[in-house]
Amino acid sequence: xxxxxxQDSKPSNHPLWRDGIQPLNLPSLNSPIEVDVAIIGxxxxxxxxxxxxLERNPSLSIAIFExxxxxxxxxxxxxxxxxSDYPVDPxxxxxxxxxxxxxxxxxxxRSCVDEIGDFASTHSPEAKFRKAGSLIFARNRxxxxxxxxxxxxxxxxxxxxxxxxxxxxxxxIGSLFDPDCATIAPYPLVIALTKYLLSRGVVIFEGSEATxxxxxxxxxxxxxxxxxxxxxxxxxxxxxxRQIPIYSLMMATSPLTAEERGMVTDVAGLAxxxxxxxxxxxxxxxxxxxxIGGRGARYPYGSRLRSSKENKESVHSxxxxxxxxxxxxxxxxxxxxxxxxxxxxxxNWESYLFFDxxxxxxxxxxxxxxxxxxxxxxxxxxxxxxLGGEKYIDMPFFENRSRKWPIEPLRFLGANAxxxxxxxxxxxxxxxxxxSFIYKGASLLIGK
Ligand SMILES: Cc1cc2nc3c(=O)[nH]c(=O)nc-3n(C[C@H](O)[C@H](O)[C@H](O)COP(=O)(O)OP(=O)(O)OC[C@H]3O[C@@H](n4cnc5c(N)ncnc54)[C@H](O)[C@@H]3O)c2cc1C
Numbered sequence: 001x002x003x004x005x006x007q008d009s010k011p012s013n014h015p016l017w018r019d020g021i022q023p024l025n026l027p028s029l030n031s032p033i034e035v036d037v038a039i040i041g042x043x044x045x046x047x048x049x050x051x052x053x054l055e056r057n058p059s060l061s062i063a064i065f066e067x068x069x070x071x072x073x074x075x076x077x078x079x080x081x082x083x084s085d086y087p088v089d090p091x092x093x094x095x096x097x098x099x100x101x102x103x104x105x106x107x108x109x110r111s112c113v114d115e116i117g118d119f120a121s122t123h124s125p126e127a128k129f130r131k132a133g134s135l136i137f138a139r140n141r142x143x144x145x146x147x148x149x150x151x152x153x154x155x156x157x158x159x160x161x162x163x164x165x166x167x168x169x170x171x172x173i174g175s176l177f178d179p180d181c182a183t184i185a186p187y188p189l190v191i192a193l194t195k196y197l198l199s200r201g202v203v204i205f206e207g208s209e210a211t212x213x214x215x216x217x218x219x220x221x222x223x224x225x226x227x228x229x230x231x232x233x234x235x236x237x238x239x240x241x242r243q244i245p246i247y248s249l250m251m252a253t254s255p256l257t258a259e260e261r262g263m264v265t266d267v268a269g270l271a272x273x274x275x276x277x278x279x280x281x282x283x284x285x286x287x288x289x290x291x292i293g294g295r296g297a298r299y300p301y302g303s304r305l306r307s308s309k310e311n312k313e314s315v316h317s318x319x320x321x322x323x324x325x326x327x328x329x330x331x332x333x334x335x336x337x338x339x340x341x342x343x344x345x346x347x348n349w350e351s352y353l354f355f356d357x358x359x360x361x362x363x364x365x366x367x368x369x370x371x372x373x374x375x376x377x378x379x380x381x382x383x384x385x386x387l388g389g390e391k392y393i394d395m396p397f398f399e400n401r402s403r404k405w406p407i408e409p410l411r412f413l414g415a416n417a418x419x420x421x422x423x424x425x426x427x428x429x430x431x432x433x434x435x436s437f438i439y440k441g442a443s444l445l446i447g448k
Contacts, residue, residue, distance in 0.1 A: 013307070013338065013339045013340065014337050014339055015076060015077045015250070015337065016185075016252040016285070016291055016336075016337040016339075017076065017080070018076065018187050019337075021126065021188050021191055023071075023191075024069075024191065024194060024195070024206070025206070026066075026069075027205060028205050028206060028208045028220060029065065029205045029208045029220050029222055029224070030220065030222070032223045032224070032225070033063060033225070034224075034225040034226070035061040035062060035063045035225075035226050036060045036061045036227050036228065037050075037060055037226055037227070037228045037229070037386070038062075038063050038065065038210070038212075038224050038229050039065070040065050040210040040217065040231050040232060040233055041064075041066065041230075041231070041233040042064055042071070042204065042206070043071065043073045043074065043075035043076075043190070043234060044190065044372065044379075045232035045234060045364050045375040045379055046064050046066070046230065046232035047064070047190065047193045047194060047197060048379035048380070049364070049379040049382055049383060050062045050064055050197050050202050051119075051193065052379050052380045052382075052384075054197075054200055055383070056383055056384070056387050057387060061201070061203075062201075062202045063203045063204070063205065064197070064203070064204045064205070065205050065209070065217070065224070066204070066205065066206050066207075067207070067208065067209035067210070067236070069206045069207070070190060070191070070194045070204065071187050071194075073234060073341065073342075074341045074343055075372075075375075076186060076190050077187075077250070077339055078341075078369075078372060079250060079282070079291065079292075079293045079369075080183045080185060080186050080271075080285075081281055081283065082113050082131075082181065082183065082184055082372050082373055083113070083134055083181040083370065083372070083373060084110045084113055084178070085134075085178075085181075086350075086370055086374070087367075087368040088349055088350055090102065090106070090152050093105075093396055096348075096350075099394070100395060100396040100398075101395070102396065104394065104395070105395050105397075106153055108395070109180075110154075112373050112377045112380070113180050113181065113182055115376065116129070116189075116373065116376055117129045117131055117182055119196075120184060120189055120192075123192045123193070123195075124191075126185065126188035126192070127185050127186070127188045127189035127192065128183075128285070129182055129183075129184050129189075130182055130184075130268055130269025130286070131181070131182035131269065132181075132182070132267050132268060132269035133177055133178055133180070133181050133271070134177070134181035134270070134271040134272065134273070135158075135166055135175050135176070135177055135270060135271070135273075136176045136273055136275050137163055137175040137176075137274055137275065138174050138275050139170075139430075140173070140430050140433055141433035142433055142434050143274070143275035143276070143429065144173055144174050144275075145435060146435070147175065148176075150176060153180070154178070154179055154180060155177065155178045156176070157174060157177075158174060158177050159174055160172060160174060162175075166267050166270065167265045168263060168264060169274075169326045170326055170327065170328055170329075181271050182269065182271075183269050183270070183283040185285065186372065212231065212361065214359035214361055215359060217229060228360040229359075229360065229361040229362070230362050230363070230364070230382065230386075231361065232363070232379075233365070234366075234367070234371070235344040236342075239302055240303070240404075241404035241407065241411070242402075242404055243303075243346045243365075243366060243405075244299060244303045244344075244345050244415060245299070245300065245305055245343070245345075246299060246342065246345050247295070247309045247310060247312075247340055248294070248297075248340060248341065248342075248343055248369055249293060249296070249310065249311070249315045249338070249339070250319070250337075250338070250339055251291075251293070251316055251335050251337060251338045251339075252285070252289045252290070252335070252336055253289050253290045253291075253323075254333070254335075254336045255287050255288040256330075258288075260288075260330055260333075261284065263327065264284060264327055264330070268286075269283070269286075271283045274322065276426045277422040277425045277426050277429075278294060278295060278296060278423050279294055279295040279369060280292070280293065280294040280295075280322055281294070290323060292322065293319065293340075294315070294318065295369075296312075296318050296419060296423070297309045297315050297340065297419075298416050298419055299411075299415035302408055303405075303411070309340065309342075310340035311338060311339065311340055315340075316335075316338050320335065343371070344367065344368070345368050346402040346405075347402045347404060347405050350366060350396065350397060350402065351364070351367050351371075351374050351397040351400065352364065352397055352399075352400045353382055353392075353398050353400070355386060362385065362386055364379060364382050366397075366400075366402075377395075378397060380392070417442065418442050421439070421441075425438040425439035425442065
């Protein structure tokens with residue numbers, strides 16, 4: 001069957017999730033202010049930090065400062081996987097953190113998926129939280145070997161028939177099913193969470209870029225005095241060797257007909273991806289579109305953020321190719337939305353939580369592409385620490401220090417070699433059916 005991608009209706013950088021949801025248009029700060037806690041960054045990390053602080057101490061006065069608008073960053077643009085995944089595998093995590101309680105960490109991640117679901121069901125029906133699990137499918141033997149190596153917790157290996165019964169993907173020879181994953185429309189959740197915080201008395205400013213010297217914040221030329229501070233700016237932190245921005249791009253099809261949806265999956269809310277080295281992720285949205293994303297955009301020299309990286313035709317067309325390969329039975333579909341955004345990656349590919357008791361300043365982030373659940377857990381752990389608790393200090397992300405990325409141009413060469421080599425590695429695996437040598441070599445370039 002010949003596949004045709006019909007004409008775009010919204011070719012610009014427009015996340016699907018913003019359709020039909022009004023931005024809040026909150027004021028920017030225009031006078032000095034004093035609060036108990038000042039939070040910098042209006043994405044999930046900043047918003048959940050306020051949420052958890054209030055859960056623990058409802059009398060706190062809290063202000064959130066967002067440079068652009070709430071949900072401007074990855075939180076308003078992501079793929080909507082609320083998963084218990086972490087960018088580093090369980091075996092490596094145990095080896096790296098012998099003193100951490102890794103089982104407790106995975107348990108916490110799984111519970112956080114449900115806690116986000118509880119919030120969404122009560123306060124954000126538009127976010128369409130649906131917990132149907134995730135399916136990582138293999139289309140060659142090397143991929144199958146890899147997913148077998150990721151089997152732990154409640155994950156299950158499915159054979160080809162069981163895989164097909166969940167997702168009618170061409171050429172799948174098996175899959176890994178994880179029941180602890182849900183899908184959402186992220187921007188509506190961000191907006192609902194913001195409204196909830198406003199209703200609890202949190203003051204939230206947009207168009208309010210903040211800087212902090214440890215004891216005070218400076219916002220729009222005004223001083224913000226606070227006992228404690230949270231830095232939750234993720235990939236938007238000033239360029240340094242501590243983390244690099246990697247771009248993830250997405251697109252969404254127009255709503256499929258009921259018959260076409262049935263050709264893809266009957267499992268509402270299923271998250272799915274192929275076990276490629278080149279990261280990819282997809283979900284069937286509540287209104288029957290396929291929202292799919294992946295990496296492949298080049299790393300920008302000097303870690304400087306570039307909005308031009310968010311909408312690369314070459315990457316969007318690679319993502320389109322994936323859909324064509326997975327579901328040739330669909331025949332014809334159209335792309336209505338394309339967008340992208342940066343994620344923060346440290347040299348060790350792990351998340352961090354730091355809290356400095358001297359300056360009373362905390363920071364969380366470094367989620368790579370798994371930040372929807374992780375930002376919730378990090379914010380919860382940070383709130384506990386800021387209020388004197390020690391419940392999460394045995395988690396691997398707590399005070400997690402990483403080597404710095406190499407200086408430029410080594411960083412540029414290494415990161416972009418990886419971007420190219422993962423694609424070659426996927427070709428190699430398709431032809432040989434064996435784990436890629438190229439990938440093993442490439443991972444040394446980037447600290448994995
Ligand atoms: C395309 C894409 C797909 C993804 N898909 C998934 C997925 O399916 N599942 C998953 O788990 N994760 C996914 N992620 C990652 C996930 O979205 C992020 O890890 C998470 O949203 C990070 O939240 P955050 O609040 O830490 O950062 P952000 O949402 O980026 O928020 C940071 C905010 O800080 C603001 N800011 C920066 N500097 C300042 C300053 N000086 N003053 C005031 N404000 C400032 C920014 O404007 C921004 O709004 C994806 C990311 C992208 C880009």
